[in-house]
Amino acid sequence: MFPVNLVIEISQRIHRVTLPGEKPNYVRDPESFLTVLPSNLHDVCLALREFPDYLFDLPLQMTAVDFINEKVFELVYYLYSSKLRQGIIVKTQVPRTAPEIESVSDIWPGMDWQEREVYDLFGVKFRNHPNLKRIMMWEGFSGHPLRKDYVHQTDKYDSGLEIGTPGLDERGVPIP
Amino acid sequence: MTSGFDILHGLRRHKIVGGELFLTTVDFFVDWGRKSSIWPLTFGLACCAIEMMASFASKFDFDRMGVFPRPTPRQADLLIISGTVVKKMAPAVERLYQEMPSPRFVVSMGACSNCGGPYYDSYSVAKGVDKIIPVDVYIPGCPPRPEALYTAVQTLQEKIDAYWDAGKQILKPVPPSEEALKKINEAAISARGS
Numbered sequence: 001m002f003p004v005n006l007v008i009e010i011s012q013r014i015h016r017v018t019l020p021g022e023k024p025n026y027v028r029d030p031e032s033f034l035t036v037l038p039s040n041l042h043d044v045c046l047a048l049r050e051f052p053d054y055l056f057d058l059p060l061q062m063t064a065v066d067f068i069n070e071k072v073f074e075l076v077y078y079l080y081s082s083k084l085r086q087g088i089i090v091k092t093q094v095p096r097t098a099p100e101i102e103s104v105s106d107i108w109p110g111m112d113w114q115e116r117e118v119y120d121l122f123g124v125k126f127r128n129h130p131n132l133k134r135i136m137m138w139e140g141f142s143g144h145p146l147r148k149d150y151v152h153q154t155d156k157y158d159s160g161l162e163i164g165t166p167g168l169d170e171r172g173v174p175i176p
Numbered sequence: 177m178t179s180g181f182d183i184l185h186g187l188r189r190h191k192i193v194g195g196e197l198f199l200t201t202v203d204f205f206v207d208w209g210r211k212s213s214i215w216p217l218t219f220g221l222a223c224c225a226i227e228m229m230a231s232f233a234s235k236f237d238f239d240r241m242g243v244f245p246r247p248t249p250r251q252a253d254l255l256i257i258s259g260t261v262v263k264k265m266a267p268a269v270e271r272l273y274q275e276m277p278s279p280r281f282v283v284s285m286g287a288c289s290n291c292g293g294p295y296y297d298s299y300s301v302a303k304g305v306d307k308i309i310p311v312d313v314y315i316p317g318c319p320p321r322p323e324a325l326y327t328a329v330q331t332l333q334e335k336i337d338a339y340w341d342a343g344k345q346i347l348k349p350v351p352p353s354e355e356a357l358k359k360i361n362e363a364a365i366s367a368r369g370s
C-alpha cells in the first residue's frame with residue numbers, strides 16, 4: 001500500500017523544471033532526496049510513475065553506495081518525468097548483511113540492466129527480477145568488486161604487484 | 177649502359193634499350209612485399225583506437241605505407257592492440273591472434289596495453305597485453321599520437337627486414353654479364369622492330 005503521509009513529502013522533494021529544455025537541477029542537499037523504507041520502495045515507485053501529478057516515466061539511472069561503517073547499502077534512483085518536466089531522487093537503505101530489495105524493473109523495464117549492474121558490482125539481490133545475473137564481470141567471477149571490503153584475487157592477467165595485494169605494500173614491496 | 181644499386185638495398189637496376197631491368201632475389205622480393213603491405217586488423221579496444229582511426233583516415237593516411245585495415249583476422253598481418261585490455265576481452269584478443277596467419281605481428285599501442293596504464297590497480301584490467309600474446313613493438317603514450325603509430329610501423333618494417341636477414345644468408349643479386357645484357361638489348365631491339 002502506498003503510505004499516504006509520503007504524498008506531501010514527495011511534492012516537496014520534486015525538482016520542477018519550468019523553462020522548456022532545462023534539465024532538472026539536482027543539488028547536493030539532503031532536502032532534495034526522498035528517503036523511503038525498502039519495504040515501501042516498490043509501491044512508491046509505482047505511484048511515482050502512475051499518479052497524474054508525478055508521471056515519472058523516465059528512469060535516468062540507479063546506483064548504490066557502500067556505507068561500510070553504517071553497514072548499509074544505499075540505493076539511489078534518479079527519476080524524471082518527460083511529460084511534466086520534473087525530476088526526483090529516491091533513496092533507500094538495505095542492510096549489508098542481507099542486501100535484498102524488490103525489483104522495479106516491472107515498473108520501468110529500463111531499470112532491468114541497471115539492477116543487474118548493482119547486483120554484479122555490489123551484490124544486492126533484487127526480488128522478482130526477470131534475469132538477475134552478472135552483466136559487467138565475466139562468467140565465473142566471484143565477489144562483488146565495488147564493495148569496500150572486496151579483496152582482489154590475483155589471476156593470470158595480473159602482475160601480482162598491484163596495490164592491495166595481500167602481503168605487499170603499495171609500492172609492491174613484500175611486507176616483512 | 178649503366179648499372180647500379182637502387183636506393184632499396186639488394187635491388188639491382190640495369191638500363192636497357194626501351195626500359196630498365198631489375199634483378200633481385202626471391203627472399204628480398206617477398207620480404208619487400210611483406211613490409212610494404214602490413215595489413216592490420218580493424219580492431220579497436222578503447223580511447224587509443226580513436227587515434228588509430230585518425231591514422232587510417234585522410235589526414236595521416238597510412239595507406240601510403242601500405243597499411244590498410246582488413247575486416248577479418250584471416251587477411252591481417254598486424255594486430256594493433258589499441259586500448260585497454262580488460263580481462264573479459266583478453267580471451268577474445270588471444271583468439272583473434274590465433275586466427276591470424278603467420279607471419280603475424282603485434283603492436284601494443286598506449287600505456288594500457290603496455291602495462292595496464294592508468295588502470296594498473298584495477299580488478300578488471302589485464303596488466304599488459306604481453307601477458308597473453310607476444311608483442312613486437314610497444315608505443316608509449318596515453319594516447320600516442322598518429323605520428324607515434326607511424327614510427328611503430330617503420331620500426332616494424334625494420335624488424336621484418338632484420339627477421340629475414342638474421343634467419344638466412346640472403347643471396348645478393350649477381351649482376352648479369354656484359355654479353356647477357358647485350359643479348360637482352362638485341363632481343364629488345366628486335367621486339368621493337370627497329
Ligand code: SF4
Pocket residue numbers: 222223224225258259260285286287288289293294317318319320
Ligand atoms: S593508454 Fe590512455 S588513451 Fe590509450 S586506451 Fe589507455 S587510457 Fe585510453
